[in-house]
Amino acid sequence: MDPNSKAAAQPAKDFLAAAASIAASAMLARSLVNDLLPKEARGYFSSATKALRARFSAGQHTVNIEEVEGWSSNLVYSAVQSYLAAKISSSSTRRVRVSKRAGAEKKSIGVFLEEGEEVTDTFRGCEFKWRLLSRDNNLVVDQPKKIQLYQLSFDRTYKDVIFDAYLPYVLDRADEIKAGEKKLKIHLNEQDWWMPISLHHPATFDTLAMDTDLKQDVMGDLARFVERKEYYRKIGRAWKRGYLIHGPPGTGKSSLVAAMANYLKFDIYDLELTAVKWNSALKRLLIGMKNKSILLVEDIDCSIRLRRREPRPSSETPCGRGKDERVTLSGLLNLVDGLWSSCGEERIVVFTTNYKDRLDPALLRPGRMDVHVHMGYCGASAFRTLAYNYHDVDDHPLFGEIEEMIGEAKVTPGEVAEVLTRSGDAESAFGGLVEFLQVKRDRGTEEEEEMEDKREEEFDLVSNVSNPENDYNEDGLHGGSTSRTMYSRADWPPINFRGGRGGYMQSFRGRGGHSQSFRGTGEGNLQSYRGRGRGRRGRRQFVNIVWGRVV
Numbered sequence: 001m002d003p004n005s006k007a008a009a010q011p012a013k014d015f016l017a018a019a020a021s022i023a024a025s026a027m028l029a030r031s032l033v034n035d036l037l038p039k040e041a042r043g044y045f046s047s048a049t050k051a052l053r054a055r056f057s058a059g060q061h062t063v064n065i066e067e068v069e070g071w072s073s074n075l076v077y078s079a080v081q082s083y084l085a086a087k088i089s090s091s092s093t094r095r096v097r098v099s100k101r102a103g104a105e106k107k108s109i110g111v112f113l114e115e116g117e118e119v120t121d122t123f124r125g126c127e128f129k130w131r132l133l134s135r136d137n138n139l140v141v142d143q144p145k146k147i148q149l150y151q152l153s154f155d156r157t158y159k160d161v162i163f164d165a166y167l168p169y170v171l172d173r174a175d176e177i178k179a180g181e182k183k184l185k186i187h188l189n190e191q192d193w194w195m196p197i198s199l200h201h202p203a204t205f206d207t208l209a210m211d212t213d214l215k216q217d218v219m220g221d222l223a224r225f226v227e228r229k230e231y232y233r234k235i236g237r238a239w240k241r242g243y244l245i246h247g248p249p250g251t252g253k254s255s256l257v258a259a260m261a262n263y264l265k266f267d268i269y270d271l272e273l274t275a276v277k278w279n280s281a282l283k284r285l286l287i288g289m290k291n292k293s294i295l296l297v298e299d300i301d302c303s304i305r306l307r308r309r310e311p312r313p314s315s316e317t318p319c320g321r322g323k324d325e326r327v328t329l330s331g332l333l334n335l336v337d338g339l340w341s342s343c344g345e346e347r348i349v350v351f352t353t354n355y356k357d358r359l360d361p362a363l364l365r366p367g368r369m370d371v372h373v374h375m376g377y378c379g380a381s382a383f384r385t386l387a388y389n390y391h392d393v394d395d396h397p398l399f400g401e402i403e404e405m406i407g408e409a410k411v412t413p414g415e416v417a418e419v420l421t422r423s424g425d426a427e428s429a430f431g432g433l434v435e436f437l438q439v440k441r442d443r444g445t446e447e448e449e450e451m452e453d454k455r456e457e458e459f460d461l462v463s464n465v466s467n468p469e470n471d472y473n474e475d476g477l478h479g480g481s482t483s484r485t486m487y488s489r490a491d492w493p494p495i496n497f498r499g500g501r502g503g504y505m506q507s508f509r510g511r512g513g514h515s516q517s518f519r520g521t522g523e524g525n526l527q528s529y530r531g532r533g534r535g536r537r538g539r540r541q542f543v544n545i546v547w548g549r550v551v
C-alpha cells in the first residue's frame with residue numbers, strides 16, 4: 001500500500017477501532033446493569049434516563065441543512081459533510097459509509113455518516129449533535145425522490161454561538177480540509193481563455209536545492225502572506241504579492257514556482273504573453289483567474305520585448321469597443337496593479353528572468369515586485385539537498401572535496417542533478433560529480449579569459465557599425481551618434497541570441513525619453529552594453545545597447 005492510500009484509509013481504521021471499543025464498553029455496561037441491579041432498580045434506572053433525555057430535549061433547538069437549495073446544491077451541506085468526515089473516526093458512530101470517487105487520482109477513501117447516525121461535536125465547551133436524515137421530495141421533478149439533510153441539535157442557550165461562531169468555524173475547517181485534498185492545476189492561455197491541465201510537478205521546498213536561509217525566508221514570506229487578509233484590508237491594499245525570480249538557466253526558477261504552488265496549494269496560471277496580442281484579451285485572461293492562485297510570466301525579459309503601444313488598426317477594431325491597445329509591459333503592470341487586483345484576492349504574481357539587468361526599470365521599481373529571489377549557482381547546502389534527494393545520502397567522504405570545488409566551478413543545480421542521475425550507485429555518482437566539477441572549473445577559467453578578449457573586440461565593433469546612413473529610430477528620424485560614447489563593463493551577463501533585420505540590430509534607450517534603434521553590419525555575437533552617453537539633445541543619458549547576428 002502506498003503512503004497516500006495508507007493515510008487515506010486511516011480514518012476508516014480508526015473508526016472501526018473506536019466502534020469496536022465503544023460496542024464492547026456498551027455491552028459491558030449493559031451486562032453490569034443487568035447483573036448487578038435488581039429488576040425494580042433496573043426499571044427505575046431506565047425511566048430516570050428517559051426523563052433526563054426528555055428534559056434535555058425540551059430545551060433543544062434544531063437547524064436543518066439540506067443537500068439542495070432550490071436547483072443548486074447547498075454549499076453548507078457539502079462543507080458539513082467534509083467537516084464531519086474528519087470527525088467520524090473519533091466519534092461513537094456505529095454505521096458509516098465508506099466510498100472512493102471513480103477516477104479519483106489519489107487513492108482516497110471517504111468516510112461518511114449513514115442515515116440515522118449521529119456525531120457529537122464540542123466547540124467552546126458547547127455540545128452539538130449532528131444527525132444525517134432524509135425527507136421525501138415529491139414536489140420537484142428531475143430531483144432525487146429523497147433529499148438528505150444534516151440536522152444539528154443543540155441546547156437553545158447556544159443559539160448565538162451556532163450562528164456567530166460554530167457554523168462559520170465549520171465552513172472554514174471544511175475549506176481547509178478541501179484545500180488539503182485539492183488537485184492542483186496549471187492553466188495555459190489559449191487566445192483569451194485558460195486551458196486547465198493537472199499539475200503534477202513534484203518539486204517541493206524539501207526537494208528544492210537552494211540556500212537554506214533564502215528558502216526559509218521565501219517559505220516564511222508565503223506563510224505570512226496567506227495569513228494577512230485582515231492586514232491587507234486594513235492598509236487598503238489588494239491582497240497580492242509579487243515575486244521576481246531571477247538567475248541563470250537551470251538554477252530552479254520554475255521548480256521554485258512549482259514548490260510555491262504545492263506549498264500553498266495554489267493553481268498556476270502560466271501566462272504566455274507573446275500569444276496575447278491585445279490588452280482587451282489580457283484583461284479577459286486576468287479577470288478569468290481564480291483566487292488563491294499564482295500568475296506566472298516566465299522569461300519576462302523576452303515576453304516583454306513587446307511592441308510600443310499602438311492603436312488597433314480600424315479593420316481589426318471590434319464594434320463599439322473603441323481603440324484597443326497592443327499588450328505592453330506597462331499595460332500588463334497597470335492591469336496587475338489596478339483592475340485585476342481589485343477583483344480578486346490571495347494572488348501571487350511571479351515574473352522570472354535569466355537576466356535581471358535587462359529588465360525594464362518599471363519592473364524593478366521599489367514596491368512593484370515585493371520580493372526578489374536570486375536563484376544562483378549550486379552551493380554546498382543546495383548540493384547536499386540534491387545528494388539526499390537523488391541518493392538518500394546525507395554524508396559521504398567525497399562531500400568535502402565536492403563542496404570545495406562546487407563554488408569555483410559555477411555549476412547550476414540542474415547540471416548537478418543531471419550528473420547525479422547518471423548512476424544509481426551513490427559511490428560512482430559522487431565520483432562522477434568530482435570529475436565533472438574539475439572539468440567545469442578548468443574550463444571556466446579558460447572561458448573567462450576568452451570572454452575578456454571578446455569583450456574588447458565587441459566594444460570596437462559597436463563603434464564600427466554605428467553608421468549614420470543606416471540609422472533610424474522608431475519615429476522614422478535619423479539617429480545620431482549616441483552609440484559612440486559608451487563604456488563597456490567587465491561583468492556583462494551571458495549572451496542571449498536574438499536577431500535583427502538583415503544585420504545587426506541595436507537598440508538604445510535613454511532615460512530622458514530618448515529611445516532609438518538602428519541596423520548596421522558586422523560580425524559578432526549578441527551582447528548587451530550599458531554605459532553613459534551624450535544624446536542628441538545634449539543631455540547625459542543612460543544608454544542600453546543590444547545587438548546580434550540575424551538567425
Ligand SMILES: Nc1ncnc2c1ncn2[C@@H]1O[C@H](COP(=O)(O)OP(=O)(O)OP(=O)(O)O)[C@@H](O)[C@H]1O
Pocket residue numbers: 207208209210247248249250251252253254255256354375412413414415417
Ligand atoms: N534548485 C534546484 N533544486 C532542485 N532541482 C533543480 C534545481 N534547479 C534545477 N533543478 C533541476 O533542473 C531541472 C531544470 O530546472 P528549472 O526548469 O526549474 O530551472 P530554471 O531556472 O527554471 O531554468 P530556465 O531558466 O531554463 O527555465 C529541474 O527539472 C530540476 O530537475
